[in-house]
Amino acid sequence: MNSAGVADAGVTGALTDGDTAPTVGDPAPTVGDPAPTVGDMALADGDTEPAIAAVRTRDAALAYGDRVLWEGLNLDIAPGQFVAILGSNGSGKTSLLKVLLGEQPLTRGRAWIGGEPVLRGSTAVGYVPQKISIDDGTMLKARDLVRMGLDGHRWGFPFGSTRSRRAVRTGIDNLLASVGAAGFGDAPVSMLSGGELQRVRVAAALASNPSILLCDEPLAALDLRHQQEVAALLDRRRREHGTAVLFVTHDINAVLDYVDLVLYLAGGQFRLGPPSEVLTSQGLTELYGAPVDVLRAQGRLIVVASTDPSAGHHLSDDDNCVVDHRQPDFRRAVQQ
Amino acid sequence: MMNIWDKMFNFDNYGQLLALLQNSIIAGALLGLIGGLIGVFVMMRDLTFAVHGISELSFAGASFALLVGFNVVVGSILGSLVAALVIGVLGVRARERSSIIGVLMPFGLGLGVLFLALYPGRAANKFGLLTGQIVAVDDPQLFWMVGVTIVVTVALAILWRPLMFATVDPEIAAARGVPVRALSPIFMIILGLTVAMAVQVVGALLVLALLVTPAAAAMRVTASALWVPVLSVLFGTVSIVGGILVALGGSLPISPYVTTISFAIYVACRIVGARRVRRGWGPRAAASVRTPVAATIGG
Numbered sequence: 001m002n003s004a005g006v007a008d009a010g011v012t013g014a015l016t017d018g019d020t021a022p023t024v025g026d027p028a029p030t031v032g033d034p035a036p037t038v039g040d041m042a043l044a045d046g047d048t049e050p051a052i053a054a055v056r057t058r059d060a061a062l063a064y065g066d067r068v069l070w071e072g073l074n075l076d077i078a079p080g081q082f083v084a085i086l087g088s089n090g091s092g093k094t095s096l097l098k099v100l101l102g103e104q105p106l107t108r109g110r111a112w113i114g115g116e117p118v119l120r121g122s123t124a125v126g127y128v129p130q131k132i133s134i135d136d137g138t139m140l141k142a143r144d145l146v147r148m149g150l151d152g153h154r155w156g157f158p159f160g161s162t163r164s165r166r167a168v169r170t171g172i173d174n175l176l177a178s179v180g181a182a183g184f185g186d187a188p189v190s191m192l193s194g195g196e197l198q199r200v201r202v203a204a205a206l207a208s209n210p211s212i213l214l215c216d217e218p219l220a221a222l223d224l225r226h227q228q229e230v231a232a233l234l235d236r237r238r239r240e241h242g243t244a245v246l247f248v249t250h251d252i253n254a255v256l257d258y259v260d261l262v263l264y265l266a267g268g269q270f271r272l273g274p275p276s277e278v279l280t281s282q283g284l285t286e287l288y289g290a291p292v293d294v295l296r297a298q299g300r301l302i303v304v305a306s307t308d309p310s311a312g313h314h315l316s317d318d319d320n321c322v323v324d325h326r327q328p329d330f331r332r333a334v335q336q
Numbered sequence: 337m338m339n340i341w342d343k344m345f346n347f348d349n350y351g352q353l354l355a356l357l358q359n360s361i362i363a364g365a366l367l368g369l370i371g372g373l374i375g376v377f378v379m380m381r382d383l384t385f386a387v388h389g390i391s392e393l394s395f396a397g398a399s400f401a402l403l404v405g406f407n408v409v410v411g412s413i414l415g416s417l418v419a420a421l422v423i424g425v426l427g428v429r430a431r432e433r434s435s436i437i438g439v440l441m442p443f444g445l446g447l448g449v450l451f452l453a454l455y456p457g458r459a460a461n462k463f464g465l466l467t468g469q470i471v472a473v474d475d476p477q478l479f480w481m482v483g484v485t486i487v488v489t490v491a492l493a494i495l496w497r498p499l500m501f502a503t504v505d506p507e508i509a510a511a512r513g514v515p516v517r518a519l520s521p522i523f524m525i526i527l528g529l530t531v532a533m534a535v536q537v538v539g540a541l542l543v544l545a546l547l548v549t550p551a552a553a554a555m556r557v558t559a560s561a562l563w564v565p566v567l568s569v570l571f572g573t574v575s576i577v578g579g580i581l582v583a584l585g586g587s588l589p590i591s592p593y594v595t596t597i598s599f600a601i602y603v604a605c606r607i608v609g610a611r612r613v614r615r616g617w618g619p620r621a622a623a624s625v626r627t628p629v630a631a632t633i634g635g
Contacts, residue, residue: 121513152501188559
């Protein structure tokens, strides 16, 4: 597993799917039926009619100076809904997550989580970042990382009775088991593979039992098999616990079977709706203001800029940056 | 040959010497405690070089205090804090930090040498600040050291969990409401205080032996959130107190003894840790495949 291979696993993976299928274990037939409909996306939608929206925004807008990322955003995301957030780099996908985390104020409008105004550091929100790796020298057990998701933000020394400590330990054991990480709970995080570590991170994000889970390209650094495992994990969580999942991604195919709603951001505008409505040639052509074709092949979606047939794998209009964006080194350089 | 041996180890009149050096031993034990604790964060935040840089400016501050007849511990603390804040404010990025430390360190050392050269007093005092001395700690100094220990210990007890969170995973910690940015300078101040104290006991050149080596050794043998600090404190205390006790009768500075014990513990931990890694480090599900390490993804 190396950075280059990881970077390929996203949008471009959709293009080369036919080539890689035999070696990776033939994912295409198992991912979904080849029929053009988008499967059972209405499932979670149908059986939970919520009193309080998990995420709600009214007339929300975010702009940096003159540049409007999005405006007039009215979201009503029900508990248990799986929402994919798509769009080019710089379209405000991650910024939307930052808004819901309370780290970025809205330029206009308001946002609520579980009926309460957005509050920074709220335990009702779990966060799974794109960055997976942890510094090499970090000697920390996987279970300690999960524990940080529970009480890592608290001041003072964690005094507690033997019973409460045992309860915490049992809780963490259960979380680890629920993400299939029970086998390596006591292993140092620096010895885990990317897939293992991302499971642990999901467990950490779930430690405070949040009502929504914000995921910023959590699959970007994983190979195809681990992408499917983590995606299935998130899907099970939202079905069993009603945790709404907001999932920023460049490649919807890994989660296409689970997605109820797509929020597609582009050029200061957006489209919101079921994948079958948003991810159409007509819809994206209107959104981008340029001819875009959405192709379906073996149960996967491929977005093609029609003007340039050679650029068949472009899901976004700056795809060259997409690859760079996923190189952790590059990302780190940007953050510094 | 015999002569050298006598210089290194001499246990005549041990009991009387021990009583005389009570202050040094107490100071050493206190330093073992806070050095071992802060070392955990020094390792995880990759601040080894910063510790070295701070200690040189602390040395400059201490030698200036010596020259003008001021309290040496206070001078040392002031030098430390200035260095810690400069490094903390200007050196947010790792590469920038290294260059700033590289610039500060020789300057601090140069200043310190200048002040010592101007100082008319005994040569032993001069060397002591660089390489540690055994008679050094008098009552007012010990008073200051106890104060520093209390401040550092209490601060670390309060900050431990958020600081660890911010160290391991700044992005998620910030999302959880941990004031990641504010914690950095606060930690540098605590680190500066600890370094100033270490300079008094082992001397500026060898501070790393008590602020880095014990934690590095502990992290070789365990990843437990509890045992890393506990072992680190234990290793640090054994090194410094053991070093003082062995050095007692000889006429040499204490630092060679302290650093040798410290180093021996580290080597032993490396060997134990390597064996543990070879055997698979703790229980793991047989099904999970060991790809090299997650860190390779981040390059």
